[in-house]
Amino acid sequence: LYMVEAVIRPEKLDEVKDALDEAGYPGMTVIDVKGRGRQRGIVHRYRDEEYRIDLLDKVLIMIAVPSEEDVEKVIDIICEHARTGKPGDGKIFVLPVEKVVRVRTGETDEEAVQ
Ligand SMILES: Nc1ncnc2c1ncn2[C@@H]1O[C@H](COP(=O)(O)OP(=O)(O)OP(=O)(O)O)[C@@H](O)[C@H]1O
Numbered sequence: 001l002y003m004v005e006a007v008i009r010p011e012k013l014d015e016v017k018d019a020l021d022e023a024g025y026p027g028m029t030v031i032d033v034k035g036r037g038r039q040r041g042i043v044h045r046y047r048d049e050e051y052r053i054d055l056l057d058k059v060l061i062m063i064a065v066p067s068e069e070d071v072e073k074v075i076d077i078i079c080e081h082a083r084t085g086k087p088g089d090g091k092i093f094v095l096p097v098e099k100v101v102r103v104r105t106g107e108t109d110e111e112a113v114q
């Protein structure tokens with residue numbers, strides 16, 4: 001069991017969500033977040049003045065999946081659909097998950113995750 005956590009551009013959420021759903025991953029948690037990568041945000045110029053917005057709006061998508069194979073599939077889908085080719089397209093983190101429980105039925109782990 002793994003949790004795939006992807007930080008992506010908010011405007012890419014719908015496309016990524018639809019692609020994951022079509023590939024058999026309908027369940028997800030989505031959180032509005034702020035973040036920065038190695039560019040430390042973005043520098044804007046206004047009337048010859050430079051100012052930095054150092055935390056940009058992003059979306060965090062969390063998807064729990066049963067296997068490593070699913071992790072690779074989900075990563076491929078997210079990369080394909082969230083990419084613009086410019087800095088700030090996002091980053092994906094994969095974490096181990098110890099337990100999953102479906103509240104309605106009490107099912108656990110592989111039976112509960114999808
Ligand atoms: N090391 C990190 N730890 C936690 N979150 C991160 C890290 N790097 C990036 N993020 C998150 O991912 C978001 C997108 O990062 P971003 O795509 O700018 O990564 P990057 O490493 O700067 O790559 P790029 O050069 O393509 O912009 C950030 O806004 C932040 O929320």
Ligand SMILES: [Mg+2]
Nearest residue numbers: 037038039088
């Ligand atoms: Mg960046």
